Amino acid sequence: MESNLHSPERRLIELRIEHADLDALIDAAAQEQPLDELMLRRLKKRRLALRDLIAQLELALDPKEPA
Numbered sequence: 001m002e003s004n005l006h007s008p009e010r011r012l013i014e015l016r017i018e019h020a021d022l023d024a025l026i027d028a029a030a031q032e033q034p035l036d037e038l039m040l041r042r043l044k045k046r047r048l049a050l051r052d053l054i055a056q057l058e059l060a061l062d063p064k065e066p067a
Contacts, residue, residue: 008060009061012054012057012058012061013065015053015054016054017036019054022051023047026040026043026044026047029043
């Protein structure tokens with residue numbers, strides 16, 4: 001059971017949840033006035049880094065078969 005808590009599949013789910021949370025936060029921040037450009041850029045940069053990490057983990061879990 002302990003290994004299940006730290007499995008790559010669980011990590012992938014956690015990253016996807018964090019990415020979705022950032023999406024919602026970015027949408028809400030974009031509606032605020034006055035707009036905090038610096039915070040919005042930081043959130044978007046973090047979201048992009050998460051997307052890259054998710055893609056790497058997905059590839060490691062399900063590598064493409066050679067043609």
